[in-house]
Amino acid sequence: MHKFDLDTPALVIDWDIMQRNICAMQQVADDAGVKLRPHTKTHKTPLISHLQMRAGAKGITVAKLGEAEVMNAGGVDDILIAFPLQGAPKMERLLYLAERANVRVSLDSRQVAQDISDAAHARGAKIGMYVEVDVGLGRVGTMHHEGARDLVREIVELPGVEFLGIMTHAGHTYKAKSLEEIRQIGKEEGEWMVETAELIRADGIEVREVSVGSTPTARFSANVKGVTEIRPGTYVFYDTTQVLKYACSWDDCAQTILATVVAKHPDRLIFDAGSKTLSSDAAPNGLFGTVKNFPNLEIWRLNEEHATVRIAGEGPLPNIGDKVEIIPNHACAVMNLHDSFVAVSQDQVIGEFEIQARGKIR
Amino acid sequence: MHKFDLDTPALVIDWDIMQRNICAMQQVADDAGVKLRPHTKTHKTPLISHLQMRAGAKGITVAKLGEAEVMNAGGVDDILIAFPLQGAPKMERLLYLAERANVRVSLDSRQVAQDISDAAHARGAKIGMYVEVDVGLGRVGTMHHEGARDLVREIVELPGVEFLGIMTHAGHTYKAKSLEEIRQIGKEEGEWMVETAELIRADGIEVREVSVGSTPTARFSANVKGVTEIRPGTYVFYDTTQVLKYACSWDDCAQTILATVVAKHPDRLIFDAGSKTLSSDAAPNGLFGTVKNFPNLEIWRLNEEHATVRIAGEGPLPNIGDKVEIIPNHACAVMNLHDSFVAVSQDQVIGEFEIQARGKIR
Numbered sequence: 001m002h003k004f005d006l007d008t009p010a011l012v013i014d015w016d017i018m019q020r021n022i023c024a025m026q027q028v029a030d031d032a033g034v035k036l037r038p039h040t041k042t043h044k045t046p047l048i049s050h051l052q053m054r055a056g057a058k059g060i061t062v063a064k065l066g067e068a069e070v071m072n073a074g075g076v077d078d079i080l081i082a083f084p085l086q087g088a089p090k091m092e093r094l095l096y097l098a099e100r101a102n103v104r105v106s107l108d109s110r111q112v113a114q115d116i117s118d119a120a121h122a123r124g125a126k127i128g129m130y131v132e133v134d135v136g137l138g139r140v141g142t143m144h145h146e147g148a149r150d151l152v153r154e155i156v157e158l159p160g161v162e163f164l165g166i167m168t169h170a171g172h173t174y175k176a177k178s179l180e181e182i183r184q185i186g187k188e189e190g191e192w193m194v195e196t197a198e199l200i201r202a203d204g205i206e207v208r209e210v211s212v213g214s215t216p217t218a219r220f221s222a223n224v225k226g227v228t229e230i231r232p233g234t235y236v237f238y239d240t241t242q243v244l245k246y247a248c249s250w251d252d253c254a255q256t257i258l259a260t261v262v263a264k265h266p267d268r269l270i271f272d273a274g275s276k277t278l279s280s281d282a283a284p285n286g287l288f289g290t291v292k293n294f295p296n297l298e299i300w301r302l303n304e305e306h307a308t309v310r311i312a313g314e315g316p317l318p319n320i321g322d323k324v325e326i327i328p329n330h331a332c333a334v335m336n337l338h339d340s341f342v343a344v345s346q347d348q349v350i351g352e353f354e355i356q357a358r359g360k361i362r
Numbered sequence: 363m364h365k366f367d368l369d370t371p372a373l374v375i376d377w378d379i380m381q382r383n384i385c386a387m388q389q390v391a392d393d394a395g396v397k398l399r400p401h402t403k404t405h406k407t408p409l410i411s412h413l414q415m416r417a418g419a420k421g422i423t424v425a426k427l428g429e430a431e432v433m434n435a436g437g438v439d440d441i442l443i444a445f446p447l448q449g450a451p452k453m454e455r456l457l458y459l460a461e462r463a464n465v466r467v468s469l470d471s472r473q474v475a476q477d478i479s480d481a482a483h484a485r486g487a488k489i490g491m492y493v494e495v496d497v498g499l500g501r502v503g504t505m506h507h508e509g510a511r512d513l514v515r516e517i518v519e520l521p522g523v524e525f526l527g528i529m530t531h532a533g534h535t536y537k538a539k540s541l542e543e544i545r546q547i548g549k550e551e552g553e554w555m556v557e558t559a560e561l562i563r564a565d566g567i568e569v570r571e572v573s574v575g576s577t578p579t580a581r582f583s584a585n586v587k588g589v590t591e592i593r594p595g596t597y598v599f600y601d602t603t604q605v606l607k608y609a610c611s612w613d614d615c616a617q618t619i620l621a622t623v624v625a626k627h628p629d630r631l632i633f634d635a636g637s638k639t640l641s642s643d644a645a646p647n648g649l650f651g652t653v654k655n656f657p658n659l660e661i662w663r664l665n666e667e668h669a670t671v672r673i674a675g676e677g678p679l680p681n682i683g684d685k686v687e688i689i690p691n692h693a694c695a696v697m698n699l700h701d702s703f704v705a706v707s708q709d710q711v712i713g714e715f716e717i718q719a720r721g722k723i724r
Contacts, residue, residue, distance in 0.1 A: 007451040007724055041666060063667045083667060084624040086634070086683050089369040108625050111682045139663075139670050140625045140632050171665070262446040263470050263502045270502050272448070276698050277723050280642040301501075303533070304403060304694060305425045305445060305723075308501050320473045321448050332666060336638050336699070339721050359701050361639050361667075362369055 001349045003342070004323050008260040009273040011334065011341040012325075015350060017254035018236060019051070025218065025235045026056045032222035032230075037061050037080060037211070039233030042332045044357035045341075046074020048236060059102070061231045065093050066360030068103065074356065077101040080130070080211075082167065082231070084112040084140065090362075091119035094127065104128035106167055108142050113155040120160030127160065130167040130211060135192050136185070137171040144168075144196045152200050165209025165228070166200070168193055173216045179246040186217030190224025197226065216247040239331040244284045250327070255334065256292065257326040259307065261318045269297065269317070271307040271324060278302060278326065279333035292325040294318065299326070363711040365620060365704065366685050371635040372620040373696065373703040374687075377712060379616035380598060381413070387580065387597045388417045394584035394592075399423050399442060399573070401595030404694045406719035407703075408436020410598065421464070423593045427455050428722030430465065436718065439463040442492070442573075444529065444593070446474040446502060452724075453481035456489065466490035468529055470504050475517040482522030489522065492529040492573060497554050498547070499533040506530075506558045514562050527571025527590070528562070530555055535578045541608040548579030552586025559588065578609040601693040606646045612689070617696065618654065619688040621669065623680045631659065631679070633669040633686060640664060640688065641695035654687040656680070661688070 003012055029036035038052050039061040049060050049071060059078030062068045068079045077100070084107040085094060094116070097103050105127060107113055113129065120127045133148045134141030142148045148166055156163050170189040176182045189212050197207040212221040213230035215238075222230045237255040238248040257277055263270035278289050280302060288307065291297040296313035307326075311317065318324055328334045335341070336358055343351040365374055391398035400414050401423040411422050411433060421440030424430045430441045439462070446469040447456060456478070459465050467489060469475055475491065482489045495510045496503030504510045510528055518525050532551040538544045551574050559569040574583040575592035577600075584592045599617040600610040619639055625632035640651050642664060650669065653659040658675035669688075673679065680686055690696045697703070698720055705713040 007449060009723055083634070084632075086622050086624050087369060109682055112624070115683070138630070139665065139668055260448050262448050262474070265470075268500070270446075272445070273723075275641075275643070275695065276721075279637075280644075280695070281637070282642075303501065304698070306501055320471055321477070333637065333642070336666070337721065338723075359638075359699065361371055361635075361700075 003258060003344045003347050003349060006258055006342060006349070008258050008323060009277045010258040011338045012256045012258050013237065013341050013343050014254045015343045015345050017252060021235055021238065021252060021254060022052055022055050025232060028219045028222055029230055030056060034222050034227055035229040037229050037231050038236065039231050040067065040071060040357070042233040042236050042335065044335050044355050045353060046071055046076060046356060047353060049074070049076050052236070061233070064360055064362065065090055065097070066362050067357040068097060069093070070357040070360055072097060072101045080104045080106065082106045084108060085116065086112060091115065095119060095123050095125055098125060098127060104130060104164060106130040106132045108132045108140050108151070110151065110154050113158055113161055117158035117160030125160065126162050128164045129155065129161045130165055130209065131155070131163070133166050133168045133193060133196055135168045135170055135189050137169060139171065141168060144192045145199055148196045149199045149203065152205060153203060156205055163205065165207050165211060166193060166196055167209070167211035167231070170212070170214050170217050170221070173214055174241070174245060176245065182216050182246060183220045186220025187224060189217055190221035190227045194224060194226035215242060216245045234331055237331040240283045240290045240327050240329045253327045255328060255331045257289070257328060257334070259324050259326055261320050261322050261324065264320050267311065269309040269311070271309060272305065273307050273326060274305040275302040276304045276337060278307070278328050279330055279337060281330035281333050283329040289329055290327040292327060294324065365706045365709050365711060368620055368704060368711070370620050370622040370685060371639045373700045374618045374620055375599065375703050375705050376616045377705045377707045379614060383597055383600065383614060383616060384414055384417050387594060388419065390581045390584055391592055392418065396584050396589055397591040399591050399593050400598065401593050402429065402433060402719070404595040404598050404697065406697050406717050407715060408433055408438060408718060409715060411436070411438050414598070423595070426722055426724065427452055427459070428724050429719040430459060431455070432719040432722055434459060434463045442466045442468065444468045446470060447478065448474060453477065457481060457485050457487055460487060460489060466492060466526060468492040468494045470494045470502050470513070472513065472516050475520055475523055479520035479522030487522065488524050490526045491517065491523045492527055492571065493517070493525070495528050495530045495555060495558055497530045497532055497551050499531060501533065503530060506554045507561055510558045511561045511565065514567060515565060518567055525567065527569050527573060528555060528558055529571070529573035532574070532576050532579050532583070535576050536603070536607060538607065544578050544608060545582045548582025549586060551579055552583035552589045556586060556588035577604060578607045596693055599693040602645045602652045602689050602691045615689045617690060617693050619651070619690060619696070621686050621688055623682050623684050623686065626682050629673065631671040633671060634667065635669050635688060636667040637664040638666045638699060640669070640690050641692055641699060643692035643695050645691040651691055652689040654689060656686065
């Protein structure tokens with residue numbers, strides 16, 4: 001079946017482009033001599049984690065315990081939950097998961113460490129732990145250098161946790177305005193983390209992992225001596241934002257939304273794909289996705305079910321009933337909206353797969 | 363079980379507030395002598411449609427065929443699909459649905475009418491149809507007055523469709539800056555539609571329905587003489603945007619997200635509810651939701667799993683592990699992100715319900 005015969009809107013993954021992206025990022029890690037632990041929030045699908053590990057990844061990163069459970073049920077057993085877990089129900093689930101898998105968590109406070117330690121110690125268990133460090137995003141994370149060192153000093157004493165290392169996410173790179181700026185952020189991300197690790201080691205504490213890496217910065221931070229692990233996620237599919245942030249070219253974008261033109265007026269077209277399909281996440285260009293093969297069409301407004309598309313130049317226009325392909329702004333958000341995706345190779349449908357960790361917010 | 367004992371993030375609906383909202387909007391319709399056909403995109407749940415109909419609603423509105431199928435499977439049999447349907451797979455589904463339910467559709471082009479008519483006529487069926495009219499949103503819809511009249515002239519001749527009336531959605535009201543402006547948009551919405559209906563009737567064509575109404579404008583457009591039906595949706599829960607657009611007060615907001623504080627730094631808190639839980643949809647105040655009981659906390663940035671909250675004034679602060687309640691910006695988008703919601707009365711859990719039409723984008 002040709003992909004254009006699918007009913008719309010449909011989430012389509014080009015399997016060949018995805019496989020190429022997986023191999024290329026593995027090569028970045030291998031060339032730098034670091035481990036690749038991809039963030040699976042982008043695909044939310046155990047099958048794709050297995051493809052990443054077959055290519056050489058040493059484990060995976062997830063954001064939620066619920067994602068970890070799905071990935072483990074799908075056969076993945078080395079999982080970093082990169083989020084500060086809180087609350088008794090999550091402690092129970094974490095300890096049960098840790099019986100079946102090599103699970104590590106991240107955190108930035110004594111209290112979260114204490115709660116996990118208390119729960120684990122009562123069960124005779126020990127949970128591996130990264131301290132999350134803020135290198136500029138201003139979200140979760142202790143301030144690097146002394147901030148991280150001070151927290152590590154406190155938590156190494158706790159009986160139910162094992163301090164493994166430090167991690168950061170340089171998400172502020174998405175504000176960068178040039179490739180040079182991204183290179184600089186990636187380099188600093190690595191260097192500041194290595195310096196922080198050295199400060200912790202000066203206390204006689206072992207720091208096994210120095211873990212960094214967003215998709216745009218991974219290739220720069222991976223090459224800083226002392227970094228041990230990178231955790232990019234979006235590279236598996238890429239998206240409009242990644243192209244505009246110099247992380248890839250349009251030809252590297254593996255994820256598209258197939259949509260149909262449902263209305264046509266002198267100044268605008270309407271596609272049957274809105275924010276429920278493409279997400280409301282904005283790209284640096286202010287538009288809501290990129291229409292392939294129609295550079296004269298701009299998606300300038302989304303409602304839940306409608307894309308309102310303005311005609312921004314000369315050129316052919318699709319008609320009512322015609323299908324168009326859209327490269328979304330934010331691949332991860334799109335996967336979270338859909339129950340399944342269609343895989344294609346050479347434009348032919350080769351499979352339909354459930355997005356098993358979609359909606360796993362707890 | 364008290365709602366604060368739920369694991370987080372959790373989507374919570376206050377059942378008493380919701381019931382009050384349902385009754386209040388029904389009263390608006392009854393007082394004006396018009397039918398209420400609520401848009402169910404907000405709740406996506408057949409149970410709540412039944413509550414709306416028990417209160418007096420005459421049918422429902424949906425945006426997608428997939429939503430119509432779920433609602434019909436849940437026992438609802440009077441359904442307007444307010445979207446121009448396109449493509450052979452949808453024609454098959456529409457005709458099968460029309461055998462089980464009173465289904466009507468909307469459209470703004472001869473081509474969509476022709477395609478539906480062809481499919482229905484071949485099956486010996488007739489599909490009821492509204493012509494969608496643009497009164498200012500600039501999305502789907504013919505221009506009112508002559509634009510609508512000319513299209514109606516064309517489609518009344520088609521054998522497989524039955525022209526029932528005209529409809530509009532004055533979504534541009536969300537750009538309004540005052541209650542007076544919203545009142546004006548609502549009044550114009552009704553008046554322009556009634557004038558359009560008169561122009562169509564001048565051709566000797568019956569116009570049974572003149573259907574209008576967003577949540578902010580419904581109470582104004584309902585009272586224009588000649589309007590027959592209103593289709594508000596968000597009123598069932600309301601949200602931060604509706605409060606800021608004068609449609610309700612904070613006490614009318616029935617939907618909240620229960621979240622936990624997972625990190626605390628001198629200038630910020632982090633909640634475990636991000637764009638996967640609250641949606642990325644912005645409110646007029648530029649924030650990403652309203653924190654109940656903490657007027658000094660502002661959700662100024664969302665990532666997929668994190669809300670970054672700045673401390674914008676004096677006052678008590680929650681601690682790591684504490685739970686907070688957030689009134690989302692956009693109730694409909696939030697329902698689409700969650701697999702289920704928890705219903706509470708007097709803060710006690712009284713049920714957990716699947717959001718059955720979530721993700722039904724086709």
